[in-house]
Amino acid sequence: MKQLQEKIKNEGKVLSNQVLKVDSFLNHQIDAFLMREVGKEFADRFKNDGITKIVTLESSGIAPSVMTALELNVPVVFARKRKSLTLTDQLLTASVYSFTKQEENTIAVSGEHLSSEDRVLVIDDFLANGQAALGLAEIVEQAGASLAGIGIVIEKSFQEGGKILREKGFRVESLARIKSLEKHVVQFLEETEEAAV
Amino acid sequence: MKQLQEKIKNEGKVLSNQVLKVDSFLNHQIDAFLMREVGKEFADRFKNDGITKIVTLESSGIAPSVMTALELNVPVVFARKRKSLTLTDQLLTASVYSFTKQEENTIAVSGEHLSSEDRVLVIDDFLANGQAALGLAEIVEQAGASLAGIGIVIEKSFQEGGKILREKGFRVESLARIKSLEKHVVQFLEETEEAAV
Numbered sequence: 001m002k003q004l005q006e007k008i009k010n011e012g013k014v015l016s017n018q019v020l021k022v023d024s025f026l027n028h029q030i031d032a033f034l035m036r037e038v039g040k041e042f043a044d045r046f047k048n049d050g051i052t053k054i055v056t057l058e059s060s061g062i063a064p065s066v067m068t069a070l071e072l073n074v075p076v077v078f079a080r081k082r083k084s085l086t087l088t089d090q091l092l093t094a095s096v097y098s099f100t101k102q103e104e105n106t107i108a109v110s111g112e113h114l115s116s117e118d119r120v121l122v123i124d125d126f127l128a129n130g131q132a133a134l135g136l137a138e139i140v141e142q143a144g145a146s147l148a149g150i151g152i153v154i155e156k157s158f159q160e161g162g163k164i165l166r167e168k169g170f171r172v173e174s175l176a177r178i179k180s181l182e183k184h185v186v187q188f189l190e191e192t193e194e195a196a197v
Numbered sequence: 198m199k200q201l202q203e204k205i206k207n208e209g210k211v212l213s214n215q216v217l218k219v220d221s222f223l224n225h226q227i228d229a230f231l232m233r234e235v236g237k238e239f240a241d242r243f244k245n246d247g248i249t250k251i252v253t254l255e256s257s258g259i260a261p262s263v264m265t266a267l268e269l270n271v272p273v274v275f276a277r278k279r280k281s282l283t284l285t286d287q288l289l290t291a292s293v294y295s296f297t298k299q300e301e302n303t304i305a306v307s308g309e310h311l312s313s314e315d316r317v318l319v320i321d322d323f324l325a326n327g328q329a330a331l332g333l334a335e336i337v338e339q340a341g342a343s344l345a346g347i348g349i350v351i352e353k354s355f356q357e358g359g360k361i362l363r364e365k366g367f368r369v370e371s372l373a374r375i376k377s378l379e380k381h382v383v384q385f386l387e388e389t390e391e392a393a394v
Contacts, residue, residue: 023307023309024309024310025272028275028307028310029272030259030266030272030275031272032263032264032266032273033267033270035263058256059255059275059277062256062259063259063260063263065227066227066229066232066259066260066263069227069229070229070233075222075226075229076226077225077226078227078256080225110225112220112221113220113226
């Protein structure tokens with residue numbers, strides 16, 4: 001997605017060979033118009049898949065998910081990273097390790113809002129090690145729902161998450177795929193390369 | 198806002214005299230279409246106030262905020278409830294006690310994304326004790342920005358938050374104001390009553 005690549009090039013901050021900070025439009029400040037375009041792109045890629053629900057993870061997954069939801073005319077459910085007092089019964093949970101925060105979180109979705117009738121699109125902001133996406137996929141499976149695919153705003157293709165998910169047979173649609181952050185330069189996978197990865 | 202009141206009546210679960218659970222459209226599952234209407238309503242109420250930025254709190258404030266942002270053509274910044282490793286410099290912080298979760302959180306916004314030039318609309322999902330809104334207002338003040346007002350999706354008017362904020366001189370616009378949850382019935386403030394509160 002060209003518009004997203006441009007935004008990453010212009011505003012992304014490469015903190016190391018591993019870490020790209022996009023706090024100006026996705027992870028802290030949110031560019032609602034860009035998120036609307038992201039939503040349209042996800043919707044376009046999954047429009048023929050009979051999606052009934054979008055499942056994402058708080059907090060940065062919410063904006064792209066609600067914009068996709070507008071296009072696909074389905075609800076969003078966001079997994080919480082820990083239990084709140086008003087979210088008690090029928091919890092579907094998975095354990096997710098965050099390398100960024102160096103901590104293990106339980107993520108949870110209420111069984112009230114995800115059922116075996118659902119055909120799910122999982123959306124997340126970043127794909128790095130794949131832990132969050134795997135946790136969300138596990139929750140979808142626990143609900144007995146079917147997973148149509150995983151929509152990722154930014155994939156760091158040089159980390160193993162994308163490979164792990166695709167080897168498990170999941171359909172992964174990433175709107176920007178980063179090949180390298182070396183020498184503080186963001187390099188994207190070209191489309192010809194994408195086909196081969 | 199009639200559409201919101203209807204949704205609360207039909208899907209809200211009154212857990213006690215104090216607690217209303219709206220997990221089916223706001224706090225866990227999100228109704229993106231209702232959020233778009235919420236966004237239009239906030240935008241309409243603040244369209245002449247020169248808003249340059251929306252400030253909200255993760256996670257449930259994000260959906261109504263991005264929809265408002267589309268209408269007002271401004272960015273959203275969401276305060277985080279604790280520091281992440283990629284959010285380091287120039288932090289504006291406030292301490293917020295959550296009665297629901299019975300814990301004290303530090304909420305933080307990067308000074309990179311909020312400046313003295315900004316005219317801010319604070320948006321949050323619920324107004325109960327007012328702690329979150331006060332924390333966000335404190336952060337706006339620390340940035341030297343001006344606060345145009347506070348937009349609340351659901352105000353529990355029988356708790357003290359609304360009174361505290363209005364007595365401090367803040368303009369508070371709540372789209373649904375709940376007078377009582379007694380006997381498991383949601384009662385709204387009527388508009389004639391609203392004027393008097």
